[in-house]
Amino acid sequence: ATPTSIMAGSGRAAEFGILFKGGEHLETTHHIDTVIVDKTGTVTNGKPELTEVIVSKGMDEEAFLSLIGSAEKQSEHPLAEAIVQGIHDRGIKLQKVEAFEAIPGYGVKTTVNQKVILVGTRKLMNQYHVDISGVLQVMEDLEVKGKTTMLASIDGQYAGMIAVEDTIKETSKKAIKRLKEMNIEVIMMTGDNGRTATAIGKEVGIDQVIAEVLPQGKAEEVKKLQAAGKKVAMVGDGINDAPALAVADIGMAIGTGTDVAMEAADITLIRGDLNGIADAIIMSRKTMRNIK
Ligand code: ADP
Ligand code: MG
Known part of the structure; x- marks a missing residue:
């Protein structure tokens, strides 16, 4: 990737409220095939x-x-x-x-x-x-x-x-649909119980749910998917999500979340709108295409 195309890409992304921490992330985001989203504060508003x-x-x-x-x-x-x-x-x-x-x-x-x-x-x-x-x-x-x-x-x-x-963010359902249309696997991960998680997943179109994950277990779940050959983006807002955000191929923090999550992540979605996930991947793909 040329420095010029990276700069242009980062600038365009920033206009959409997507902050890439470094140019290398704009390059690596294009090959993400699996997205794990945290439930509370990420898919939902986090104000129960x-x-x-x-x-x-x-x-x-x-x-x-x-x-x-x-x-x-x-x-x-x-x-x-x-x-x-x-x-x-x-x-x-x-x-x-x-x-x-x-x-x-x-x-x-x-x-x-x-x-x-x-x-x-x-x-x-x-x-x-x-x-x-x-x-x-x-x-x-x-x-x-x-x-x-x-x-x-x-x-x-x-x-x-x-x-x-908790209420579901208005934008979550459409954002998940876009990812699925891009053939990206979407998984929701939470410390909450399976029944609650499945019900919320159903409302936003996520059928794969990993529930009752202990705080220290989230990073392990990311590693398991990576070991199976997946290129994983983790999206979360909480202190509990930080280790998983750091371990994922790409960590995306919700801008309305905790500072700890933002520090651990490679990308911050300023608006807290999950459409930023698809936008980031599309922008990365475009940047890589310009390069070739
Ligand atoms: P989450 O990923 O939803 O933030 P946590 O791992 O923090 O979940 O917590 C998992 C579960 O533990 C919660 O869904 C709740 O049932 C219980 N729990 C955690 N903290 C509290 C608390 N302060 N009071 C009551 N229950 C709690
Ligand atoms: Mg959360």
């Missing part, structure tokens, strides 16, 4: 809202939410923020927390009023031997609607569940 609160029999809803809110207040996870906001909007007061532990990919563990509160996934409940057998069906019914559903226990007893719903 608390939509359901279901408490176990005999549990007072307000007391329940006060404990859950107090626990989540300590967490920096986007889900926690949504939960705390929803509880605040319901006018419920929070309490002082005596201990807190974030369990990445699973949830949180807190002590409030000398009660041990767990909020998170099925796996978290199973780890602490909380019996959730009676509520799994209700949880699944929420998940197939695309809602992220979390379970809570108080002192080892199941106490209730909460669900949050």
Whole structure:
């Protein structure tokens, strides 16, 4: 590639809100055949809202939410923020927390009023031997609607569940369609459960979903595809995505996401619109064609 064609290409891309970190990425992007997109904040807007609160029999809803809110207040996870906001909007007061532990990919563990509160996934409940057998069906019914559903226990007893719903970016469906028309394989990857992920994938036309990936597992999934001969672009916004963005043949960060993701990536999609993925590949192809 001549420096002139690279410069012209980078300039044109920048006008579309696509920032290539270096000229070499404008060259390598053209051979991408697989795109992995993160779910929350990438395919979706990443601003979930608390939509359901279901408490176990005999549990007072307000007391329940006060404990859950107090626990989540300590967490920096986007889900926690949504939960705390929803509880605040319901006018419920929070309490002082005596201990807190974030369990990445699973949830949180807190002590409030000398009660041990767990909020998170099925796996978290199973780890602490909380019996959730009676509520799994209700949880699944929420998940197939695309809602992220979390379970809570108080002192080892199941106490209730909460669900949050995230909205899908208006541009995601069309952006995915364009990639598929270019014969690019599209996969969605998330720490969220398979049912929720499949429901959201269905809405945007992604049928391949890798779910329940632990934070440290995202880069491993990219490597697996590379080992199978794929040229992989990873697209994400979160701190959790950074290792995968770095390992991918091309990492694309969402401009509205975290700085950590942008630092790890080769390209930043300033507008957060996934159409930038196809645009970047097309521009790279054009640049390479001008060179030959
Ligand atoms: P994502 O890729 O969706 O950001 P994470 O790996 O961060 O997912 O988390 C996976 C799952 O762990 C979440 O879908 C949720 O069920 C649970 N979880 C994570 N953090 C929290 C939290 N602060 N409170 C409750 N549940 C949580
Ligand atoms: Mg994300």
